[in-house]
Amino acid sequence: MARHARALGDGAASPRPRGAAADELYMWHRSRRHTNTNKRLCEEIWDKGSGYTRNDRDVLSFFFYNAPPGEGPVKKSFAEIADQLEMKAITVGRCVRKLETGNLLLPTWKVGRTTFYRPNPLLNYDGASAQQRAAAFGVPVPLVPYPEVAG
Template sequence: MGQSSAVRRLPAVDRGTGEIVQLELLDRESFQQGEVRERPVLPGVRYDWQPYAGRHVNVAKSLMRKVWHKDSGYRQNDRDIFGFYVAHSPERAEPLRMTFKEIAQTLGIRPDTVARSVGRLHAGGLLLEAEKVGRMKFYRINPRAAFDGSASDQTRAVRDARYPVVPAPKAPPGPRKKEAV
């Protein structure tokens, strides 16, 4: 029978420092000599390149190309709002807990513009309603469009996520204003 060898498993990513651990399967000396010996662990390499350190998001490029196309049905404000959600959402499938007013102040636009864009993005499945507190709704990014987390977390997150659509569907009509008598 074959020889059994003890395999020492090391984490591939140091989540505390944001470093990827370099793995060396066969170094030249042990390959040439035909022996296996204890190898030192190489220093980690940062995956959050400077000067913009931080987490990175997995984005569906083919979907984003469709959304950013001039014939997508999504407007520039919609794309800005979606980009805001991608950049500001917490990890995994957590909702962005910011009001439309807070988002509007950050982007320098009106809260009703944010509300209309979120409505179109929700109708198209790019944003999903995640929770409701009173009358306030909080949305999360559809994990089929973009995800901040591990591949296994994303696999679990997409189980209940619908497929985003392009071109943008029409947002449901809002409440009608009362006519003056």
């Protein structure tokens, strides 16, 4: 405990909850939300032979870091995402379609012709572990390497 308090730098320890409370959303001291990420799968996605390009990985990372807690979609247009990532909106659209084909991004809901996406909860989830297990039930398995490369 003292070691943890020293790591925070101010002597105020923020102990991890135990028992039933351990499955609640955990916020680190003086920080924002944290996500549960499948490191093995991410290593495979970031591997050179995965079939996913640097742009694909940038777009996927954007969805990781901008997804709201739970199963909600990232509520941004391709143009807004492109502006933040300094790429063209058409490139973002191509990357999203490729990530959707690989089951890394899942379509959540549609408004007119616009589809909103969220990261696959088997890959990345912002919430408690019990919520992640429930969200991951029945979700398609991410395809790594990309089907084009695997086939």
